[in-house]
Amino acid sequence: MTTTDRAPDLTRRSLGTGRRVRNGLATGAIALALLLAVIPLGLVVYYVIAKGAGVIDGAWFTEDIVNRARRAGGGMQPAIVGTLVVTGAAALMAIPLGVLGAIYLNEYGKQRPLARIVRTMADVMTGVPSIVMGLFIYVTVVLVTKSQSGFAAALALACLMLPVVIRSAEEILRLVPDELRQASAALGARRWRTTLTVVLPAALSGITSGSMLAIARAAGETAPVVVTAGLTFSSTWSLFKPNTTLSMQIFSNASQPFAPAQDRAWGAALTLVAIVLTFTVLARLISSRFAIKER
Amino acid sequence: MTDRPLVNVVAPVDAPPAGYALPGAVDQPTGYGSTLMELSKVSVFYGDYEAVRDTSMPVRKHQITAMIGPSGCGKSTILRSLNRMNDLVSGARVAGRVTYHGQDLYARDVDPIQVRRHIGMVFQKPNPFPKSIFDNVAYGLRINKIKDNIGDRVEEALRGAALWDEVKGKLKTSGLALSGGQQQRLCIARTIAVRPDVILMDEPCSALDPIATSKIEDLMHELAKQYTIVIVTHNMQQAARVSHYTAFFTAEVDQAGVRHGRLVEFNDTGKIFTNPADKRTEDYITGRFG
């Protein structure tokens, strides 16, 4: 007989100590993991704000960079301008191409062999180290044009953004309900018209959000810019002259032993983090506000 | 739509379900049928939504109690409240009392893990772990730190689930390699290996073919000698074939237009199917509903 007429003890005490302790320890360890990620995030944000805020004043946004590691003062305008120019140009190249690529994958290629290869390779391409992308553009663009430039840096960033945009846009396009495509086709619209006038608008917010995240990531990239952009200490809006970015300024100033240079690095870091976070938060707002309703 | 009159009927809230007080079926051996679990005025909420309202019924020892009714009537929800599986749904809350051996399952110091150890569950879709047949059955023993004679206990459970003869030569193969009906019996073996008191079955045959279904039904009769069984089923014939008691649930819409599940009638299975006390039950079992 397996059952008894006596009531079994159902209280927590009846669970073996070992099992209870093990469950408690595991739960604690799992929660601790999150804490271990929160601590460095909190510390980085704290230091960037604490050390960077003091450096930033009106001149920060208007003056050229002081070309002496020991000397304080000056501004960061060239790097701010450079970041905007380089990242903006990269976005203008990568986002349209990336969206077209995503349209290919989701609307035309689907599960065909070529599409599967492109999909896998786009995933793999997101794993290509950014420095390698910088070397690639150095070899194919800088050596050919014989000059480092903001454009070369933008190309490198565009190559980094492309697979990210393709994959995120494809995910969004997949959420667009097929009924929309069929409704448009039933009205006699051709595929390209359906895609451009029905599918894309339906996916617009998601694609925008994914692209903003890609922009945020690109704005913080350093290594590819270091090998392609050259260097300047005064502002230039031209794509075809050497340029500088906030990330480059952080990198070159951080390894200096002098306080004024280190201060500049912190200030540039605060500026960069502010730009990156703005795009990240905007991306999240857009995606949560205008998300396609999943069925 | 016109043949669903009861959707708009609002039963008097305080009326106890008809037949509640009726004694156990006459053809049962004496000593069986004492009340093991009891639901009194149980309501289950998901957030603010009251999914099932005011359910009162007993679960009798070594008997098979069936819960039937149209989909959305809350029978599965009530079943899951019997071993606190509803705890896993965030926002779910149970009001009223569910007692087991007289103790309130939702009392503060009751551990849901211990509840589930004594009140096991078999699910709608066979869900063996991606492990070997042996390890599937041994899983519950291992987590409960039962180390002695695991092999014997596994064999006993597989025999108990009428699966031993089919798998004894291949205990090391994956549980997922079995047929659907065998998988479901493996899940039953996994459940009885820890020697629970009560086995809850949530539409255990709905994913199976008729032959596999009849094997499980035969098995239920065997299991009832040792265990108390509560089964939710879509299938009225199945309830009529296997159960001693039947609870008929339905969904109704209250004055505010909100849909709730509700227990209409609890009685001997024989009475429910031959002489139901409630018009709604009669409509359902004679096929005028659902």
Place this chain on the structure above:
Amino acid sequence: MTKTLNRPPASTPAPQTDLTTSGGGVWGDRVFAAVCVAAGALVLAILALILVTTTQQSWAALRDSGLSFVTSPRWVANDPDGDGPLGPRFGALALIYGTAIVSLIALVIAVPISIGIALFITELAPRRLRGLSVTVIDLLAAVPSVVFGLWGILVVAPAIVPVYQWIHDLVDGIPVLDTVFGVPVSSGRGYMTAGLIVAIMIIPIITSIAREVFATVPEADKHAALALGATRWEMIRGAVFPHSFGGLVGAVMLGLGRAMGETIAVALTIGAAIQITGNVFQAGEALPSIIVRQWGESAGQHRAALIGLGVVLFALTILINLLARIVVRHAEARMKGAAR
């Protein structure tokens, strides 16, 4: 006048509805499809071009060094005095070693933390905390690596030397351990510091893949374990882990790929010493970090050799990423098969 008229003249009576394809629309469809295919194929073209052009550009250096490019630990960029017996030498072994050690340290730290966070989000967290945790990970991913590097070199490295010293004193005299945790470098910049910083940076990617993997575990399996009276941890061990092993291996490999390619943060925190030592508290150098460090001062053969390092790095990371994707896809397919 054979087929030049697309439209019948206005004077003719209304023609039957023409259901054959008319030139213009089809043409539009074809052009658009072709443009899209080209955009997709661009990915393949870029990857192929990277391999071809960088290899070609670094060929001179690779050919001169031969196999010693990856087997020699000597990386001497130039010989300013001109009296060295051999002149410049480009052997990347010490750099490959540095990359390996930093990546290993980063994985050892990041993998358990990431799996813990993923479990917290998928299995443990109440709904409100879940959103918060996801936000934390998103923010961690959003901070540029150069900012982590800045924090690493100016805050972490100086502050962590006493900790390294303490650990060294603790294991002093114990064989192997007192070599691995040897005397720390005074600046605090070394393999360990770089590994710590890289660990923080790969936590988001491993966490996000691990979350996806855990999400594929069928709810039915978890319920089955719980219905047998398993505690939450027993459920995770019994139902979640067996289902997700393959996917987790993939996640770790993707993290490894990211760690190996991390350039700037490592360049700032690893200490720039080209050497092979078992002491993780010592300074070292890694493949990507030396490229940015020496780029500005390089020319000719030296620059070609730096690009050659990029080729090695590219090959390694592509290989690992490809393997990781295959492992993840394989694991997902198997899960779907199992869950039916």
